[in-house]
Amino acid sequence: MDFCKGVNIAIVCKVFGFTGASAEVIKIKFEKYGGRAEIYSDKTNLNQISHIIVPSKITENALEKILNKKLSDLKCYIVNEEWAYNTIIKKQVQNPSFYIWSETPSQAQKRKPQTICQVEKLPKLNLNFQSTQNLNYHLTKEIEKLKNLYEVLGDKGRSITYSNIIRSLRLLPFKVENTKQLEGMENFGKKTLNKIKEILEKGTLERLKSFRQNERLQVMESLTQVHGVGNDLAYFLYKKGILTISSLQNYAIINPGEFTKTQLIGIELHNEFSSKISRDEVENISQTIKSQVFAYDKEAFFEICGSYRRGRELCGDVDIVIGTNDTDLLYKVVENCSIITHVLSLSGHKFIGVGKIQDLHRRIDIYCVKPNEFWFAVQLIIIDFYD
DNA sequence: AGGCCGTACTG
DNA sequence: CAGTACG
DNA sequence: GCCT
Numbered sequence: 001m002d003f004c005k006g007v008n009i010a011i012v013c014k015v016f017g018f019t020g021a022s023a024e025v026i027k028i029k030f031e032k033y034g035g036r037a038e039i040y041s042d043k044t045n046l047n048q049i050s051h052i053i054v055p056s057k058i059t060e061n062a063l064e065k066i067l068n069k070k071l072s073d074l075k076c077y078i079v080n081e082e083w084a085y086n087t088i089i090k091k092q093v094q095n096p097s098f099y100i101w102s103e104t105p106s107q108a109q110k111r112k113p114q115t116i117c118q119v120e121k122l123p124k125l126n127l128n129f130q131s132t133q134n135l136n137y138h139l140t141k142e143i144e145k146l147k148n149l150y151e152v153l154g155d156k157g158r159s160i161t162y163s164n165i166i167r168s169l170r171l172l173p174f175k176v177e178n179t180k181q182l183e184g185m186e187n188f189g190k191k192t193l194n195k196i197k198e199i200l201e202k203g204t205l206e207r208l209k210s211f212r213q214n215e216r217l218q219v220m221e222s223l224t225q226v227h228g229v230g231n232d233l234a235y236f237l238y239k240k241g242i243l244t245i246s247s248l249q250n251y252a253i254i255n256p257g258e259f260t261k262t263q264l265i266g267i268e269l270h271n272e273f274s275s276k277i278s279r280d281e282v283e284n285i286s287q288t289i290k291s292q293v294f295a296y297d298k299e300a301f302f303e304i305c306g307s308y309r310r311g312r313e314l315c316g317d318v319d320i321v322i323g324t325n326d327t328d329l330l331y332k333v334v335e336n337c338s339i340i341t342h343v344l345s346l347s348g349h350k351f352i353g354v355g356k357i358q359d360l361h362r363r364i365d366i367y368c369v370k371p372n373e374f375w376f377a378v379q380l381i382i383i384d385f386y387d
Numbered sequence: 388a389g390g391c392c393g394t395a396c397t398g
Numbered sequence: 399c400a401g402t403a404c405g
Numbered sequence: 406g407c408c409t
Contacts, residue, residue, distance in 0.1 A: 156390095157389095157391060157407080160406090161391075162406075165406090189407050228397095260398065262398095262403090263402095306405090344403085345402095345403080347395065391406100392405100393404105396401105398399100
């Protein structure tokens with residue numbers, strides 16, 4: 001399918017609440033459907049661009065500053081991210097004039113925002129994309145271990161680099177058999193290529209083995225499994241001689257004052273959290289929450305995402321996305337939902353917490369977005385981007 | 388050398 | 399603010 | 406560990 005053929009977009013992001021991650025998802029989608037896309041930078045040649053995608057909330061002045069150009073001099077369409085979502089969702093390049101900047105900003109301000117896009121008409125996404133089909137699992141699973149260990153060590157740089165490498169490998173349309181195929185690619189330096197070569201030849205990494213023999217690393221890796229325990233605390237605990245999760249649990253019972261509320265919950269319920277959840281149970285939990293949601297907003301959108309949506313038989317947590325205009329909905333649902341037992345953190349648009357419907361406590365995440373962002377949020381949350 | 392995904396909550 | 403989590 |  002290449003309905004984006006001939007479309008050449010530049011995405012202005014990291015401003016006005018429009019994140020680089022969202023931009024990158026748009027880029028991937030457009031390229032998948034035969035278009036060209038790039039994140040806007042000063043190297044972008046605007047003469048080759050057919051559509052500039054800008055955050056809905058951007059102002060004319062800000063955009064002129066970013067582009068360093070008068071808008072009236074531009075030859076391309078200026079559209080917002082919604083144009084991009086709809087183009088992808090409807091699998092048809094949308095008429096740019098329905099989207100922002102087909103009018104002046106002052107007109108746009110007067111206009112009711114919902115006229116940008118008729119939410120009711122948004123079709124349900126056809127989730128045929130296999131973001132999980134990873135032709136290079138043989139490489140990514142080893143590099144992932146490396147990444148996790150560096151994360152535990154607090155080496156942010158390396159762990160980010162490895163994340164990038166893993167992402168690139170996952171997106172590759174072919175299986176890597178030879179490091180030559182990767183030469184020159186961004187993020188693949190000499191050392192990485194050597195490591196990949198090693199994996200291709202031996203299946204594992206020597207470096208990984210030496211890490212395995214490092215007691216501190218082993219301990220920290222295990223302790224950071226607990227929700228609320230990062231590498232700082234893990235190191236602190238290690239120095240204190242707390243080497244296992246069960247000794248951490250005992251310690252926390254005696255010294256609860258040394259931990260935050262969130263950490264105490266994580267420590268207490270860790271054993272329950274580490275057991276996987278069946279699809280049936282995910283559905284049951286979700287159903288309870290769903291009826292609560294609809295009690296407040298009959299028009300709300302509701303989808304189970306996460307590993308459930310990726311089709312896994314056993315899920316790590318329950319991941320829900322709600323679309324509504326009610327900014328208090330999430331608070332109300334959390335407050336009144338009978339199965340929710342703990343709140344790890346809560347804001348108007350994100351709940352991280354715990355619920356219980358059968359014998360075990362389960363991790364539940366709920367995201368709450370505006371209806372017109374709903375399907376995009378669903379996509380973003382299942383796409384499993386930096387993981 | 389010094390940054391590195393972006394966002395948001397907790398304390 | 400740092401630490402942690404979430405994708 | 407990679408990039409500028």
